[in-house]
């Protein structure tokens with residue numbers, strides 16, 4: 001009788017029930033969409049963090065370069081000191097890998113010291129290099145002194161109009177014809193794949209770097225770079241003048257182009273025993289802050305940043321779009337849900353009022369108040385569940401629309417932007433470096449909007465809640481009816 | 492059997508100090524298997540008395556005993572149970588549930604008694620057959636005439652095998668011919684089943700046919716005609 005009666009009544013009031021259900025559906029659909037969007041933004045943020053620092057990194061330690069150190073680039077015709085007058089053409093082929101200008105290095109002694117701290121469960125070093133590759137002909141019309149472009153960089157190169165990706169590098173007198181390119185290299189500790197940059201790689205073809213590669217000239221190439229340059233597994237790439245065999249292609253949101261064993265990176269850049277970043281995993285997440293201050297005193301002068309700090313500094317379209325839309329969406333869905341609940345309650349109460357005689361009659365023939373109330377609440381909950389089902393459909397459609405139409409978001413980690421500001425020596429030819437450096441900080445992620453089981457549970461809970469609320473108010477009205485209401489005038 | 496003495500019912504009217512003394516001291520005994528018709532002008536308390544008898548409302552004062560139980564002091568649960576088990580109420584406006592079929596309407600009376608679905612359906616079909624609607628089990632109220640609707644309502648009152656049938660102007664909304672049919676049906680059921688039938692009616696033609704006749708005026712009840720051969724209990 002319960003379901004027969006309930007079903008007939010809902011069919012009789014199908015228009016009204018549909019209004020209630022659609023109202024709830026809209027509210028629930030919005031809630032799902034907003035939740036999906038917000039977990040998508042969260043996932044994107046995590047992706048950014050992961051690509052910057054790798055999985056499971058709680059703290060990173062870097063060293064800002066003291067001016068003139070670290071980023072010393074000896075670009076120029078090494079060993080080709082020219083003297084004399086007149087036009088002289090020299091062919092140049094240079095491939096130098098060195099620490100990115102503005103970045104300082106940390107010694108292995110400091111790394112070991114950090115690793116020994118009690119709250120540190122793991123500390124891994126990596127060496128970030130910029131590889132600068134130039135080849136072509138240098139035409140010199142004036143007398144040159146050796147090392148035209150030294151670290152000061154105020155020489156003729158400063159007016160260079162060269163960009164990355166080749167073209168003509170005409171620096172006036174002397175003028176240069178040829179090409180240069182710059183790539184980024186990450187020297188990674190192949191003995192530890194759990195912490196640090198290696199943990200952010202997922203191999204697409206070939207293989208990953210393993211501890212047996214520690215002293216081999218092998219490289220894993222970022223898949224987007226590999227696609228761009230048509231690099232395949234098995235290819236030979238020259239980095240810093242050394243030939244490396246490509247053993248794997250890996251997808252990663254990191255913007256480094258090559259990943260090579262740390263020892264090899266230290267060798268080609270002549271930075272023996274040095275790293276640029278130390279990735280630290282704390283023994284417990286509650287200790288992160290105290291471990292960070294321990295590290296600060298152990299490695300004086302180093303920049304110590306925690307993942308929480310990084311997360312809060314991840315800026316750009318990602319975080320602003322994220323928080324604005326999530327906030328707006330949250331309030332919008334709360335407002336729509338509240339309106340839907342109100343409409344459901346009002347319509348249910350008015351339906352109960354119109355059924356005064358009906359419920360009075362049922363009471364007069366012996367139905368308990370409880371049975372009558374159960375009938376009213378049952379109708380409301382079924383209406384709510386129908387609304388919930390439609391709402392889940394609306395929510396999935398909303399999430400799909402986000403996936404389809406959301407723009408690709410760019411995030412930049414402000415903590416690593418330091419390399420952009422120094423390195424004055426490369427003001428001219430450094431066009432390539434500047435872009436490489438900023439590229440390293442901007443991470444592009446595509447926004448997803450995953451609808452998880454938790455969100456679906458929330459949707460069902462909201463549907464039941466809406467039904468219970470409306471049914472509860474309607475039922476309370478029905479329960480207060482006296483059986484004598486059976487004699488009420490026909491409305 | 493009802494034993495009623497000094498029964499009063501005061502309604503709170505719309506205004507604060509406005510009180511309606513619908514019943515002003517009713518004394519009457521209604522024995523089992525009685526058939527009592529109650530007459531009286533409109534607004535003098537007939538429906539009010541019937542509602543008190545059927546446990547649809549509570550008296551303001553006096554004593555109302557059914558089979559020795561004081562209904563005025565009964566808790567809500569016991570009163571609901573009494574309604575479900577012992578009283579079959581028939582309304583002037585039929586009061587069928589509009590979304591349910593004839594058979595389902597009759598079944599609603601068995602729902603509070605905890606009768607199984609199968610037995611409910613069987614008993615409802617039989618009750619409808621008894622009132623001459625065996626062919627109309629699946630019809631909705633809108634597909635039935637007034638007389639047929641009242642037959643469904645009578646079947647709904649009877650299906651629980653109550654001790655008392657309370658009918659408030661059961662023929663009030665029906666034409667003359669149908670009225671005679673319905674009244675004839677009630678008479679037959681009374682005679683066949685040994686029920687107590689208490690019926691409010693305006694109709695003097697009907698009141699002539701009932702064994703015992705009472706009148707309510709200004710909230711007071713007087714017996715107009717005693718049942719032939721009745722002991723007066």
Ligand SMILES: Nc1ncnc2c1ncn2[C@@H]1O[C@H](COP(=O)(O)OP(=O)(O)O)[C@@H](O)[C@H]1O
Pocket residue numbers: 502503504511512513531532533534535536537538539540
């Ligand atoms: N629920 C109620 N609230 C207030 N007054 C009522 C209510 N029911 C009936 N009355 C009043 O009580 C008096 C008796 O009504 P009722 O018993 O319905 O008379 P009858 O059935 O004889 O026409 C009337 O004056 C009526 O207005």
Ligand SMILES: [Mg+2]
Pocket residue numbers: 537538539
């Ligand atoms: Mg009346």
